[in-house]
Amino acid sequence: MIIEKVETFRIAVPLKKPFKTALRTVTVAEAIFVKISCDNGVTGWGEAPPTLVITGDSLASIEASINEVIKPSLLNKNLVNYEAIFQALKTILVNNSSAKAAVDMALYDCISQNCRLPLYQFLGGYRNEIETDFTVSVNSPDEMGEDAVQYVNNGFNVLKVKVGIGEIATDIARIQEIRKRIGNDIKIRLDANQGWKPKDAVRAIRKMEDLGLDIELVEQPVKADDLDGLKQVTDSVETLIMADESVFSPKQAFEVIKRRSADLINIKLMKSGGIYQAQMINQMAETAGIECMVGSMIETRLGITAAAHFAASKKNITRFDFDAPLMLANDVISGGIMYNGRNITLPDQPGLGIEEILSEGGISNGKQ
Numbered sequence: 001m002i003i004e005k006v007e008t009f010r011i012a013v014p015l016k017k018p019f020k021t022a023l024r025t026v027t028v029a030e031a032i033f034v035k036i037s038c039d040n041g042v043t044g045w046g047e048a049p050p051t052l053v054i055t056g057d058s059l060a061s062i063e064a065s066i067n068e069v070i071k072p073s074l075l076n077k078n079l080v081n082y083e084a085i086f087q088a089l090k091t092i093l094v095n096n097s098s099a100k101a102a103v104d105m106a107l108y109d110c111i112s113q114n115c116r117l118p119l120y121q122f123l124g125g126y127r128n129e130i131e132t133d134f135t136v137s138v139n140s141p142d143e144m145g146e147d148a149v150q151y152v153n154n155g156f157n158v159l160k161v162k163v164g165i166g167e168i169a170t171d172i173a174r175i176q177e178i179r180k181r182i183g184n185d186i187k188i189r190l191d192a193n194q195g196w197k198p199k200d201a202v203r204a205i206r207k208m209e210d211l212g213l214d215i216e217l218v219e220q221p222v223k224a225d226d227l228d229g230l231k232q233v234t235d236s237v238e239t240l241i242m243a244d245e246s247v248f249s250p251k252q253a254f255e256v257i258k259r260r261s262a263d264l265i266n267i268k269l270m271k272s273g274g275i276y277q278a279q280m281i282n283q284m285a286e287t288a289g290i291e292c293m294v295g296s297m298i299e300t301r302l303g304i305t306a307a308a309h310f311a312a313s314k315k316n317i318t319r320f321d322f323d324a325p326l327m328l329a330n331d332v333i334s335g336g337i338m339y340n341g342r343n344i345t346l347p348d349q350p351g352l353g354i355e356e357i358l359s360e361g362g363i364s365n366g367k368q
Contacts, residue, residue, distance in 0.1 A: 001038045001042065001078060001080055002038060002039040002040075002077070002078055002079075003036060003038055003077050003078075004037050004039050004076075005035075006034065006035070006036055006037075006067075006074055008033065008035075008062075008063055008066050009033040010031075010032060010059060011032075011300065012029070012030045013028065013029045013328045013330060013332060014329045015027055015028065015029060016329055017137070018137070019137050019298060019327060020137045020138045020162065021137070021162045021191070022164030022193035022194065022195035023054065023193045023194070023195075024051075029298045029299070029328055030059055031047050031299065031300060032048045032049075032050075032062045032063055033102075033357065034046040034048070034103055034105070034106045036074070036107065038079065042110050042113045042114055044109030044110035044351065045106055045109055045357070046104065046105030046107075046303070047102055047300060047302040047303035047306070048098040048099055048101055048102035048270065048303075049270065049297045049298055049303065051098065051270060054245060054297070055098050055248075057097070057099065057270075061096065061099070062099045065096045065100075066103060069093055070093070070099065073089075074103070079110055079114070082111050086104070086276040089103060089104065089107075089273075089274075090273065090276070097248060097271055097272065097273040101273050102303075104269070104273065104275055105269070105306040108274075108276075108306070108309075108351075108352075109351040109352045112350060112352075113351035116350050118309070118346060118348055118353060119306070119309035119310075119352055120308075120309040120310075120312045120313045122313075123309065123310060123313035123314070124313035126312065126313055126315050128312060128346045129312075129343060129344065130320045130322075130343075130344050130346075131158075131320060131342045131344065132156075132322040132342055132344055133156065133159060133160045133187075133319075133320070133321055133323060133342075134154075134156040134158070134160070134323045134326070134342070135159075135161075136151065136160070136161045136178065138174070141173045141176070141177035141178075144161070144178055145177040145181045148178040148181060149181050149182060152182050154341065155341035156186075156341070157186055157187065157342065158188075158216075159178070159186060159187070160191055160321060160323075161175065161178060161190050162190075162193065163191070163192050164191075164193050164195020164196055164221075165195060168200055168203060172207055172208060175188065175190070175208060175213050179213050179214070184214060188213070188214065188215055189216050189219065190215055190218045190219065191218075191244070192218065192222075193219075193244075193245075194221075194222060194223050194224055195221075197229070198221075198222050198232045199232075201218070201221035201222055201229075202232070202233055202236045202237060205221070205233070205237040205239050206237060209239060216240065217240040217241065217263070217264060218240070218241055218242065219242040219244050219266060220243060220245050221233050225246070227256065227261045228259075228261075230256075231262075234260070234261060234262055234263060240264055241262050242262055242263065242264040242293065243256050243261065243266065244268075245271075246261070246262070247265050247267070248271040249272065249281075250277055250280040250281050250284060253265060253280075254284060257284060257290060262290075264291055264292065265281065265285050265290060265292050266293045266294075267292050267294050268296060268297065268307075269296075269307050269310070270296070270297050270303075275310045278294075279310075282314055282316055282317060286316035291316055291317075291319070292314075292318070294307055294310060294319075294320060294321070294322075295321035295322075296321060296324050297324070298324050298327070299324050299325070300331075300332045300333065302332065302333050302336065302352075302354065304322050304324060304325050305337045305352050305353065307322065308320070308322055308337045308344055308346060309346060312346050322344060325339070331358065332358050333354055333357055334355045334356045335356065336352060336354050
């Protein structure tokens, strides 16, 4: 199975509603799609969205990394020897994790197709159905309350609520308003996107505990590189604390685990550089008794399909944050994962199960 061609395509899809966090506001989902073609007729697909404030990757840097550096290293390689290829992909560039992730997805798509297995089965096959949460974007307490009610009415029973903008009192008011409107049967997860200082995070979380707001977990309350501050928060509250931006690589995961800086880890393919290293992070976490969530950036159903295949394949991955395609105004692929409200079903076709890329969905140009 010789790699004959590597191509990239830019896509842009508007969101139904602006997506706001403590780090950024997104109105259009942009990404680079990667297509890898092999001599046996197998074609694999991957996706990389630009997230400058998180990964440091832009559309231009993703394209350049793939076309100028990664592509020459892949051409004419035999994917039967995929361990050597993934090892090379890991070290060929410093950082550029999103570009690596897109290529990694496409490679795994090809490999599992060649084995005639859906990717989730190739990776372990623990389950073929999962449930996603839905994210409440950060806005005024009233608007967030209205959004939360809408998402619950649409069938979602776990809400991931963005906080970390403005005063701590405003964040608490946001959660109070949401809890008042949706009742006590819906799970609430908070994501501060590094928006709090350690002492402020402890104060906010303890206050929410005292108010009985019943928060399942708080994701990345402090700056990504502040592992001591993250541990301070974890040790000072009863609510579970999840590391997100603090963990890109297996080495960073090891540091978080060794220090016991967090109770949980959020794995994202765009941070880890793809499935190959994401598996290492999950295995280390499982060995230490730490459950993982798999999340995503603002991605289309292509990238989320790859992440869902990985997440569904592993027992230790117990939480899923795959709502991004539901936020987009239109779709760009046929095939892949299927949504029924919060329920996601993995496809039975070999590989990712991608059938076609829909040009009307937003593809703007291609490069070879």
